[in-house]
Amino acid sequence: MHPWIAERTASFDSSGIRRVFDLAAKLKDPINLSIGQPDFDVPDEIKDATIEAIRSGRNAYSPTQGIAPLRDAVLAEVNEKYPGQDRDVFISSGTSGGLVLSMLSMVNPGDEVIFLDPYFVMYPALVRLCGGVPVMVDSYPDFRLDPEKIEAAITPKTKMVLVNSPANPTGVTATEADLKAVAAIAAKHNVALLSDEIYSRFFYDGDFYSPASDNPDAIVIDGFSKSHAMTGWRVGYVHGPREVIATMLKIQQYSFVCSPQPAQWGALRAMEVSMKANVDEYRKKRDYLVEQLSPHYELTSPGGAFYLFPKAPGNEGGAAFVERAISQGLLIIPGNIFSQKDSHFRISFAASDETLRRGAELLIKLAKA
Ligand SMILES: Cc1ncc(COP(=O)(O)O)c(C=O)c1O
Numbered sequence: 001m002h003p004w005i006a007e008r009t010a011s012f013d014s015s016g017i018r019r020v021f022d023l024a025a026k027l028k029d030p031i032n033l034s035i036g037q038p039d040f041d042v043p044d045e046i047k048d049a050t051i052e053a054i055r056s057g058r059n060a061y062s063p064t065q066g067i068a069p070l071r072d073a074v075l076a077e078v079n080e081k082y083p084g085q086d087r088d089v090f091i092s093s094g095t096s097g098g099l100v101l102s103m104l105s106m107v108n109p110g111d112e113v114i115f116l117d118p119y120f121v122m123y124p125a126l127v128r129l130c131g132g133v134p135v136m137v138d139s140y141p142d143f144r145l146d147p148e149k150i151e152a153a154i155t156p157k158t159k160m161v162l163v164n165s166p167a168n169p170t171g172v173t174a175t176e177a178d179l180k181a182v183a184a185i186a187a188k189h190n191v192a193l194l195s196d197e198i199y200s201r202f203f204y205d206g207d208f209y210s211p212a213s214d215n216p217d218a219i220v221i222d223g224f225s226k227s228h229a230m231t232g233w234r235v236g237y238v239h240g241p242r243e244v245i246a247t248m249l250k251i252q253q254y255s256f257v258c259s260p261q262p263a264q265w266g267a268l269r270a271m272e273v274s275m276k277a278n279v280d281e282y283r284k285k286r287d288y289l290v291e292q293l294s295p296h297y298e299l300t301s302p303g304g305a306f307y308l309f310p311k312a313p314g315n316e317g318g319a320a321f322v323e324r325a326i327s328q329g330l331l332i333i334p335g336n337i338f339s340q341k342d343s344h345f346r347i348s349f350a351a352s353d354e355t356l357r358r359g360a361e362l363l364i365k366l367a368k369a
Contacts, residue, residue: 008128008129008131009129011128011129012124012125012128012129014121014125016334016336016337017121017333017337020034020326020331020333020334020337023326024326024331027326027329027331028329030326030329030330030331031329031330031331031355031358031359031362032331032351032355033330033331033332033347033348033349033351033355033356033359034331034332034333034346034348035348035350035351036168036307036348036350037225037226037229037350038226038229038278038282038306038350039350039351039352040229040278041229042228042229042230042233042266043228043270043273043275045269045273046228046230046266046267046269046270046273047266048269049265049266049268049269050233050262050263050265050266050269052265053261053262053265053266054262058261058262058265059261059262060261061257061258061261062091062258062259062261062264063258064090064249064252064253064257064258065089065090065091065249066090066091066237066258066259066264067091067261067264067265067268069268070091070264070265070267070268070271071089071090071091073268073271074089074091074237074239074271075087075088075089075239077271078239081210082212082213082216085212085216086216086241086242087212087216087239087240087241088239088240088241088242088245088246089237089238089239089245090237090238090245090248090249090252091235091236091237091258091259091264091267092221092223092235092236092237092238092248092252092256092259093234093235093236093252093256093258093259093260094223094225094231094234094235094259095196095198095221095222095223095225095236096122096236097234097236097252097256098221098222098223098236098237098238098248099122099123099126099196099221100126100255101238101248101251101252101255101256102194102219102221102238102248103126103127103129103130103132104130104251105244105247105248105250106159106160106192106194106244107127107130107131107132107159107160108130108131108132108159109130109131109132110131110132110133110157111130111131111132111157111158111159111160112132112133112134112135112155112157112158112159113127113132113133113135113158113159113160113161113162114135114137114150114153114154114158114160114161114162115134115135115136115137115161115162115163115164116136116137116139116143116145116163116167117136117137117138117139117140117339117340117341118139118143118169118170118309118335118338118339118344119136119164119338119339120164120167120169120196120338121337121338123162124136132159133157135153135158136340137149137150137153138340139170140341140343141298141300141311142172142300143167143172143309144172144174144178145163145165145174145175145178145179145182146178147178147181147182147185150182150185151185151189154185154189154191158189158191159191160191160192160193160194161182161185161186161191161192161193161194162195162196163179163182163193163194163195163196163211164195164196164198164199165179165195165197165199165304166199166200166202166203166302166303166304167304167305168198168199168305168307168338169307169309169333169335169338169346170300170302170307170309171286171302171303171304171305171306171307171308171309172302172303172304173203173208173303173304176209179209179210179211179214180211180214182211183211183212183213183214183215183218184214184215186211186215186217186218187215187217192217192219192244193211193215193217193218193219194218194219194221195210195211195212195218195219195220195221196221196222197210197220197221197222198222198225198226199226199304199305199306200222200227200304201226201227201275201279202226202227202279202282202304202305202306203279203303203304204279204282204283204286204302204303204304205303206303208304212239212240216241217240217241218240219238219239219240219241219244220238220239221236221237221238222237222238223235223236224236224267224270227270227275228267228270228275230263230266230267230270233260233263233266233267234259234260234263235259235260235263235264235266235267236259282306282349282350285306285349285350285351285353285356286301286302286306286308286349288353288356288360289308289347289349289360290302290308292360292363292364293308293310293363293364296313296363296364296367296368297310297311297313297363298310298311299311306348306349306350307346307347307348307349308346308349309335309344309345309346309347310344310345310347311343311344312335312343312345313366313367317342317343318334318335318336318341318342318343318344318345319334319336319342321334321345321366322334322345324366324369325345325362325363325366328362328366329362330359330362330363330366332345332346332347333345333346334346347359347363
């Protein structure tokens, strides 16, 4: 390691995902089912509001906590959803910004943070960056958020339980009963409950439910990246107890400074733009892919997000299967990037119907080969 590099950076690596991108770069016209963002574009009204903000000179730093109209609008929505709770809100630099600040403001060296395996790639990396210890709760084969398993993982060193429903990479949604139980467990053991709700609008069966409804101290991170296809704009938000939010803002002031101001004006407009038609489309894509692949792969039908996490055929393993798929021109992600296990792979159905059709056809062929 170069003598200038800090030790904390050696606690995690990103070679797995780089390997997939290296393999992908060699492909000419891949069937790409690897993308973690919507395949639709940002709605025009949102683009127009942002361009108008830029043209009218709203290009400076915003207040650390975000522009007042956006913060007020998010706070009004939060107050309506969680009546009687005293939540504070700020605008973060994407949901990732909220995640980074959550970890930095709550995780001490040696603190344990519990989350499900499979997990979103940033979770173990950020916990380790803060000197914390990721405690991964095996959720195979159905990827259920099992409150009993969560409680069994709690020790005197537990600082936080991190939940993500709908989940990346499985698309699985936790039930209201399980979320209520986890909210109660966090309260009983006096540990922080962090809820990553970035996929809350991509919810296909029933209504989204947040554990913050039952735990007024839960910290929620969310944002506009996925809901309005604004991944490059970097606008998210965090709500939770006042003192925790104030601490995150203290760090935001000395790090991200603010979410980009023009993008925040776009996000304000986004709050009035319904994405229901897009979500309905994604439900159909989910139904199509599940119907096509279920006879050939072991998989749990996802209730949300835009991912499917099937088991690789036989005992081939996720990484070997993905190499085989990539050699045939199909780009998918091996499960071991999101897990301690190498048995599954992630498909994103945020793609055109034609791409999905070609992908399904090839996947069916690969299952038989
Ligand atoms: C579970 C989860 N949380 C957070 C993020 C980060 O989203 P953002 O673009 O808002 O930083 C992602 C992005 O893929 C995600 O999948």
